[in-house]
Amino acid sequence: MGSPRTLRRALALLAVGATALAAGTVSTGTTGSVAAGTATAGTAAGTAAGAPGANPAAGVRVRPASAGHVNAAGRTAPLSTSECVSQLGLHCYSPLQYREAYNLNPLYKEGVTGKGRTIVIVDSFGSPTIQHDLEVFDKQWGIPDTQVEIMKWGNVPPFDPTNPDHTGWAGESTLDVEYAHAVAPDAHIILVETGVAETEGTTGLPEMMDAEQALIRSGRADVISQSFGATxxxxxxxxxxxxxxxxxxxxxxxxxxxxxxTVLASSGDNGATDAKENGTDLYPYKVNSWPSSDPLVTSIGGTQLTLDDTGKRTAPDKVWHDAYGAGGGGVSGVFDRPWYQTGVANVTGNHRGTPDISMSAAVDGGAWTYESYDPTRVGWHLTGGTSEAAPIFSGVVALADQLAGYRLGQLNWRLYGLNLLPNQWSGITDVTTGDNSWDTVTGYQAAKGYDLASGLGTIDATRFVHALAGR
Structure with missing residues (x-):
């Protein structure tokens, strides 16, 4: 039936040749031939609430969009941006550059580091080396370590580094954990590893929702980051x-x-379209994806940053649209326009519009991650996609929760309210260039104010966190 997948673009770069990409190819993952895995219901929770005795999305399959890069080897050390441009023809960024670009450092000086807050990340299978990889990542960039809490939900099989489903999701888990932690270094991170079985006709979505519901009910979640979606x-x-x-x-x-x-979701990596039921082909017209399209979720779109080696901008941010993908956005075919989007009804019409806000996602502007779950490709890799944008923003929310002294909860009404203020007060920076056309589908153009390519825009984190927290 359908094909949920993580919304992640990944590049693994070989440390060979000064002017070529790894193995001479770039894999974006979403059009790979890796077979999709499917999930069984969580054994710890039973049937989903609200759908007794049924699997409402039976056949809608979960698969990571990162699976296409598993055969490439990793670099022994990350490159600077200028080195990436000269050697690879791509921009690459470290977490320290993101901290500079998003003006996070003043918050850390104030003691706003996410302390006392918990970020929940949900990924199938997880990664058996997540703690080690995070520690290597932290040491490289001088970030304080944290202990990742692993929560296994359902029948999580032993990790198999030769299984592309397992390695693909491990790459997603690594990206999510490393960049949520990089932004909110003192926040506690819970990585929920769901058990996805290779059984056609079942699905991982109820299992993921059951895990989230259980953590919410137990009071253990402040912000939930979701890097998966289904058209x-x-x-x-x-x-x-x-x-x-x-x-x-x-x-x-x-x-x-x-x-x-607070619940976040990546808006997608295929611009204004997205994958059909086979998980590979794209619809030839505009579509949208869930959970990003859900009015109770904050949809995180994608931008392309142009930074120097220190993280200073050399050009304004624009909508992510490079050779490897484009930020998801458009109107929902399921949900009516929520009340908080009344002020942008001229853009959304009568339906829910996405994204709400956007962060770095471009592959030409990818983030360095350290990964060792696959012994054939241990090292540093570049990753992009709105699966990067969502965990980055989850860290920002944890900072705002700490500053406020309580959970801010649903953000969307706050975001659209803040957008009525000048940038120097709201911290929201409009993105006015670029579009999210992809494949054969003409997408949406960035424009002044809200648009269906970048949402409200992007952020200056220091101003934004203070405005969001009301302090």
């Missing part, structure tokens, strides 16, 4: 106007709203 059109019944197979999965987000937990 709305692939859910059973969509073509008949019956959306229950999707809406019956919203119980975790309703629980989050009731407990003031």
């Amino acid at each position: 709305e059109n692939t859910f059973p019944g969509y073509d008949k106007g019956d959306f229950h197979s999707l809406t019956d999965l919203r119980y975790a987000f309703k629980e989050a709203a009731a407990h003031n937990v």
Whole structure:
């Protein structure tokens, strides 16, 4: 049926040749031939709440978009941006450059580091080397270590480094953990590893929602970062106007709203279109994806940063649209326009519009990650996509929660309210250039104010965190 997948673009760079990409190729992952895995229901929670005795999205499969890069070897050390440009023809960035670009350092000097807050990251399979890899990552950049809490949900199989499903999700887990931690170094991180079985006809979405609901109910989640999604059109019944197979999965987000937990989701890496049921081909017209499209979720889109070696901008941010992908965005085919988007109804029409806010996602502007879960490709790799943008923003939310002294919960009404203020007060910076066209589908153009390519824009974190926290 449908094909949920992580919204992650990945490049693994070989340390050979001064002017060529690894193995002479760049894999974006979403069009790879790796077979999709499917998930069984979580054994610890049973059937999803709100859908008794049923799997509402049976057949909608979960697979990581990062799977296409697993055969490339890693570099022994990361390169600077100028070295990446000269040797690889791509921009590459470290977490220290992001800290400079997003003006995070003044917050750290104030003691705002995410202390006392918990970021929950949900990924199938996880990574058996996540703690070691994070420690190597931290040592490289001088970031204080933290102990990642691993929560296994369901029947998580032993990790198999020869299984591309396992390594693909491990890459996603690594990206999510390393960059949430880089932004909020003192926040506690819980990595939820769900058990995805190679059984056609079942799905991992109820399992993921069950895990999130359990953590919310136990009071252990402040912000949840989701780097996965499924095209709305692939859910059973969509073509008949019956959306229950999707809406019956919203119980975790309703629980989050009731407990003031912030939920984020990547907006997608295929611009204004997205994958069909086979997980490979794209729709030839505009579509949107869930959970990004859910009104109870903050949708995180993608921008392309142009930074020097220190992290200072040499050009304004623009909508991510390079040779490898484009930031997801558009209008939902399932959800009506929520009340908080009333002020941008001239853009969204009568439907929910995404994204809400955007962060770095370009592959030509990828983030360095350290990975050792696959013994054939240990080392430093470059990764991009809105799967990068979501964990970066999760760290920002943890900072704001700490400064406020309480969970800020649903952010969208706050974001659209802040957008009415001048930038020097709101910390929201408009993105006015670029578009998210992709494949054969003409997308949306960035423009002054809200648009369906970048949302409200991007952020100056120091101003934004203070404005969001009201302090």
